[in-house]
Amino acid sequence: MALNKRDKTEVWQGTLALMVLKTLDALGPMHGYGIARRIEQISEHLLSINHGTLYPVLLRLEQEGSIRSEWGASENNRKAKFYRITKSGKKELAVEEREWQRAHDIVGRFSALSKESV
């Protein structure tokens, strides 16, 4: 069954949220543009996103209390909003990572199946 548009967005948002949290956890406070660049770099440009899609995700994470934001100055002394992961965000990240790992393992096992082993 095909996912409808809404579901697709939810899945994408969920994945992106995990990447945002991981990035902030690993690299410390960062502004939106920085997060977008990091995600592109880490995914080795396989994942090329419209940067705009990042902001609803940031807003949502902030509302859930996983991250916090603050206006500050960028490396070029430009005004920018910096995000940083919170304690509950870290907890959330651990949970999500475990889930992903599990999903990954399961899919991996199915991928390894060959006709003979059934």
Add this chain to the structure above:
Amino acid sequence: MNMKQLRRVWNRFRGLSSARRRNEDLIAELESHIQMQTEDNIRAGMPPAEAHRAAMIKFGSLEHTKEHCRDEGSLPFLETMIADIRYAGRSLRQSPGFTVVALLTLALAIGANTAIFSLVDQILLHPPGVSRPERIVVIRTNYDKLNLSFDVASPRTFADVRGHKEIFEHVAATRPVSFNYAGQDQPARLSAAAVSVEWFDVFGAKPERGRVFSIEEDKPGTNRVAVLAYGAWMRLFGGDPRVLGQTIELGEQPYRVVGVMGREFGEPKSVDLWVPLALSSEDIEGPRGRSENLSVFARRQATVSFSQADAWLRVAATQMLATVPPAARRYLIDAGWRLGGTAFADSNAGTNKTPLLILLAAVGLVLLIACANIGGLMVARTSARARELAVRAALGAARGRLLRQILTESLVLAIVGGTIGFLLARGGVELLLRLAPESAVAGLEAGEDITVLLFTVGASLAAAVFFGLVPAWQTSRVDPGAVIKSGGQTASMAAAQRLRSGLVVAESALALVLLVSAGQFLRSFTQLQRIDPGFEPRGVVTAAYALPQGVWTDPQKQAVFTRSVLERLLQAKGVTAAAIGRPIPFAGGYEGSAFFIEGRTVVSGEAVPQAERRWVTPDYVRTLGVRLERGRFLTDSDRTGTELVAVIDAKLARQYFPGEDPLGKRIRPTSGEGSYTIVGVVNHVVQSNLAADTDRGVYYNSLFQRPAPVGFILVKASGEPAVAVGAIHDAVQATDRNLPLYDIKTMESLLAESLSPRRFVMQLMAIFAVAALLLAALGLYGVVNYVVAQRKREIAIRVALGAERKGVLMLVVGQGLRLAGVGVAIGMVGAVVSGKLLESQLFQVNSFDSSTIAATAGVLLGAALVASYLPARRAVRVDPAVTLRYE
């Protein structure tokens, strides 16, 4: 919902209030993002213009992101609603005339409905302080062949029913008692109820303090305990909790106070305290065990329905008959004796039930008219705004959004109107309690409860949906292009106008129904006031007394008291006549009597002769202005020891002595106290109900031949009633300084009180009818006014072409009158139907009362004339040159 989601909803909710600041913040953030990307691009070697463009492409749709964030950032549904509410508030403020009229109409209609409903609720559905009232059954004794029915039963019946736990969870009996209480400066009369042990269980009532009676205390000899009603506790003891365990003196006997009842509970009505009934086995098994002098209440088991309980009582009654001695059994069978049940609410409301339901229906009609009126106003308003709505639709506003906006506007009106209405209702209930007959509303309070609140909310929401849907439905059919082209006048506008006319016709029809009903109540009330009760109440004051045990136990002493008081009264200034009687007309007492006529054999299967019986002193006829028709009245020489005599009234003479001379005949009451010789005939006196006199005559016996410790003093005096009251007080005080008097009233007020339920209904119906008339006239005025505005141009052309102003006036007024006329015609059909429904409540007024209908139709058409004339006059005053220039 987990913590995370909860936090999110909370933050989104908070986002509602800071929407603007959040939005600015977001724009700044996105701008800085694009800037940073652009700078990076320039650093990578792009020309500035190209760098910015690339950054924009990389980012994707800015608008889409903003919108997405806006949706995530708050609750879009709520945000739209708030916007709609703000919009509604703004547009309502812009047309204050409409808003004020609509709000007032709604508030009054909802207020009146809520007020009436809260009375109906307290009387019929939820008597205060009683839990699950629908399960309470009052045991009723019927004498089918005598056409008598009472909510009373005998101690024997009570004892028989009490044992059947499979039908009734609790059964209890009560009998009114009253005590002289000397605990204060002024001797007071306390009304009390002697109740059996399960009384409070039947009603599910709990004491506020202390406890209720134990089984041990419901026995003779150990029953000197009392439970105070909350009101009496406050009044007599100032709410002092130390009264528990104290002993108070009631009727010169010591009673220990063991409890105080909750504030709400007051069954039977208006009692000050409860004492144990303490029936002895002699009271039940003995000869007096069969006299029907207890009110018996039972709470049925949850599994037993009312009709099952009622049927069980019928069957139980036939079994009880088998235990009755043969002679009495024959009497009971001949009289058609049987038991049945009355639902507590019905018994509680008594004869007020139908009037209350009528008022509820009438006030419901007023609400309907109000809704139609507001519907009309909304339609007019939407028509006037057709252009604005069309422009908005053309600019891309979804039809759903426009509908939602209009519905929001009606909801805002309904909620504001409902709130004002609820506040009005609180005042309204207090007013009703003051207007209403004492007997119907004793113990009721003007408090608000959840049912009433729900009713108000329901009424306002129903109104909102009703008058919101009409214009909403109308706008949904609007074709924006056509509206804008025609300057606001289209076919759908004409449809709206027809709809408004239809609403006005409906309003006039409903108003006529209410007017006719009010007219019928008014007429039947005037008819009632014209009825001759058979005595002259003017200048007569009454007061009740009860001699305590002890000094006054001896009947001879009681006679001495009676004579002494009467002698002193006759010497008092201004007093022209004085008597003592028991019971007296319109004071609520009842003493029925079945009797044999000596020399006649009672035919088996036929009921024994029935009458009402009065014990009076010789001056009774002179005091009340009763006419002696034949023979003599009782005299001072009819005393204990002399021949027992009776005076009958003309009704009894007609009934049992047709075509013969009753004088010298002897009647013998079935109670077995001997025979009374008839010595005179007086005219019939209506005893309790002017509208429906009983079919029984009255006979009078001398109070001096059988003195009693209780009675009513009747004094006829010239001048102010206060003179007579003073004389009564003086005469009684001179005889017994500690004897309290109670129920001091003028005879005229007793008569008026007997009519007060009808007066109450009549007054309220009149208020509702006037409100309906005003609303209908207002609705008509609105329609005609609108028509005039729409046809301004046409009228101007006519006048310019030489049409007479009078002709134009007639044209417009004629249109208004035609609508009202159609309404009146429909209303007449409605009045015929309502007349049939009201028949039982009318007195000597035909259910189709043509003169009332004609008169009220005239009133309605007159109001319609005024309502159409005012806008019509404005129409013809218009200077055609001015109108045509501006069009």
